[in-house]
Amino acid sequence: MTTTNCFSGPSTQGRILVVDDELTTLKNLRRILEKQGYQVSTYSNPVRALELLKREPFDVLLSDLRMPHLDGLELLDQAKRAAPGLEVIIITGYASLDGAVEATKKGAYHFLAKPFTPEQVRQVVAEALALKQTREVAQALEHQDGPLIIGQSPQMRRVAEVIAQIAPTDCNVLIMGESGTGKELAARAIHSQSHCATGPFVAFNCAALNAALMENELFGHEKGAFTGAGQTKAGLLEAAQGGTIFLDEIGEMPQAMQVKLLRALQEREVLRVGGTKAVSLEVRVVAATARDLKAEVSQGAFRQDLYYRLNVVSLVLPPLAERGDDIQLLAYYFLGVFNRRMHKQIRGLSPSALELLTRYAYPGNVRELANIMERSVALCAQDMITERDLPPDLATVELASFSRPDGDAPTLEELERRYIEHILELTGGVRTRAADILGIDRVSLWRKIKKYGLE
Helix, strand or coil, X not given: CCECCCCCCCCCCCEEEEECCCHHXXXXXXXXXXXXXXXXXXXXXXXXXXXXXXXXXXXXXXXXXXXXXXXXXXXXXXXXXXXXXXXXXXXECHHHHHHHHHHHHCCCCEEEECCXXXXXXXXXXXXXXXXXXXXXXXXXXXXXCCCECCCCCHHHHHHHHHHHHHHHHCCCEEEECCCCCCHHHHHHHHHHCCCCCCCCEEEEECCCCCHHHHXXXXXXXXXXXXXXXXXXXXXXXXXXXXXXEEEECHHHCCHHHHHHHHHHHHHCEECCECCCCCEECCCEEEEEECCCHHHHHHCCCCCHHHHHHHCCEEEECCCHHHCHHHHHHHHHHHHHHXXXXXXXXXXXXXXXXXXXXXXXXXXXXXXXXHHHHHHHHHHCCCCXXXXXXXXXXXXXXXXXXXXXXXXXXXXXXXXXXXXXXXXXXXCCCCHHHHHHHHCCCHHHHHHHHHHHCCC
């Protein structure tokens, strides 16, 4: 089974539980959220709200921080135990910002500082719902069988559409994309949806061997064909009979082998090394490359006739940096994979960790993200991955970008001002996230913003 998971955004049918001992705040939040189509339940008593939460499912909890009977941090702890998938947003006044920051460390998605605007409420709730959906989709994908092409971005939706169109045709396919974008997964997805899905899928890396060894691997040999050939051996092309052969890094294939592969594809038969009788082939060819094969053809490095034979249909996989919508989904998918593999129970990533992941460039693409998540799960000693568990270079800011026009080194105060300005730009002016990345509370950040005139 091949899965390309896509969704357009948070459902307007999300169930929201609001808890605040101020009736005016409850009334305002209900009005704001119901206008968005959400199902809203409001409680001024946090104990009764917790009882309801244990009986009925909710997607998001908005809770005041300071309440009688049960404060926001206690409600957060008990709510997360009762409903681990619940996203919690803490409501607080400026005097309680330290407690709100503590709440985010304990697993709250975000906090709203009073006074807040309707737009702020709508945005943070929509983002919390989207994250919850992302986590649920990622968890569902962990239990799927077969090759998974995971994505919700427009680029990956298009990839899924093309695969669905070309898979049943049995024509040759050329997959292009940077290293780490998932070219073999795409090839397996094409195979699993094709008419030859019950046949073998055989993968071969064309950059792994020299021409002589490559010929032996692909075409096989007859007994006595060379010293040490004590018995006849079928090549990988024969081994893929009735199925698909995947030729990875086809651009690395030596020209002498390109000629022999072209003949095999044209004649639909293979001649083993040392053999005199051709063996007929019924095999689909899917090739992949990180190179610009069209440019290689124009430079004479790759045979034009083989290029056209392989490139009946082309499929381009986008780099992860162009698939920003997919990063959180992939991160939570890999979190589940490595949780199981390492026997851990890490329940999520902090907002600041997600922020770092989503703005990183990923030169190694999906493979690099998988490596980052494996490392983070291995190092994480708590139940939440924070920015401290991520590789330090994700948060590195080039000091060269802070140098003065005259080349002199900036003062420490100037460096601090420019760094804070840089982080505010990266977070879109969201001070909560900026403070989290900077490692200070929001009040301290507010004071520095006033000090440096960064309003």
